[in-house]
Amino acid sequence: MDTHLCDELLEEIFRRLSPPSSAAVSLVSKRCRRLLRSSTTSLSLNFPPPYNPTTIKSLSTFLSHHPYLSSISLTGGADPLLLAVTDSCPNLRHLRHPGDPVSPFSLYTLSASCLHLTSISVSLSRPLSFHWLPCFNLLKRLSLSFTGPSIEDNNLEIEENRDVSDLELNLESLSLRGISAGDSALSFLWRNCRNVKNLQLKSCDSVGDYPSFSKFLKFWNNLEEVELRTSRSIVDLVLLKLAADCLSLQSLLVHDGGNKEGLLHFINHTKSSFKKIDLRLPLDLENAHLIALSQNPNLKNLKILRLESCCLVTGEGLKAAVGEAMEELALINCDVVEREAGLLAALGQKLGNLRGLDLSHNEMMVGKDLVSMVVSCGGLEEVRLRGCGRLSDAAVIAIVRSCRNLERVDGALTACPEEVSSLRPGTRWCIAGRKVGPGSRGPGLRPHLPICKLRIVIVSV
Structure with a gap:
């Protein structure tokens, strides 16, 4: 093979190899190692200290052997490693550096050398400054984590960014983690990110500069998706502004920290036509919120509803919240599924258009209710x-028998694969991490089962 295949064909083969197999290619020959490196477009590296000139040079040399790298995730010290990437990866498009904070100087250098960057994920230390950001002309996705002690007055940074406050950045996705009350320099982002469609706030105690943030939500109407994770201090404020000013929202996610009254006000008054709502609020979500979903005419066409660990809701609220237009329903670790017998069957009667169902980690859920629901949702894919430990193989097989469009089942299966594949001749079953049969030990894979044209069902633990 090493002598009869051209370089282009070998590179295409190497691109299709899984990571465990591709790692062994470099041991075949020098040519294979060279072609493997030239065909590699993505790397994830953990580079521990020390960061002396010799180790940094070694990293630069290693990266220079991968001329077509477009994506790199680098864990380790900040500036020395980032400068090595800058010198060796001119074609870089995606950079993820979750390690120590990087300096503005390193970011300036990066913008001058990596002209094609569209996605950056880095950490910044306080005091914050964003005067380097306009240098990345093609940047679409920006993810920033803020570290260091909170500084109550960032007037220096505000003055520093005032000269470029009329810029229009091309960012479409903005993710911010760890905003504190003293981060007034964020006004630069709120003033200039007019094209943001996806906004993520994680572990935030503040929005930095409230007037600029309010203007961001009120006047820039491109916002389609908002995610609030572990940010209880600002959830009420953000939801209040979204309900009053945003008309273009399609997706809302609130995890691990909410406000009952603020969430209810938002659901009752939002003017956006949502397609997806995702909530993980164990003690902040009640039936009143779910009933309000059904009463707001703008939410009548909700396509996706995801609830996780919501222990205060009951079947009454769920029955009110789901509608005929819904295509995906997730009730993850929601004990109402286990508390109320017949609830799943009742929900199935209203979900004729359902395509995706996620009932993971409901330990005590029994198969009878689930099968009754699935029979009514024949279009499930x-x-x-x-994590549904009480489900039997018979229940899983009944699900497969009822859903002719099924493409994937992600759950536990202990039955023999031939028994399952016999339900649908010509179907390929990829069965991983399961017992071959009752009483047997260890995984058993059968790679020679019949193969169909399109339908592939994956059954895993």
């Missing part, structure tokens, strides 16, 4: 059942 994907079912997730991880």
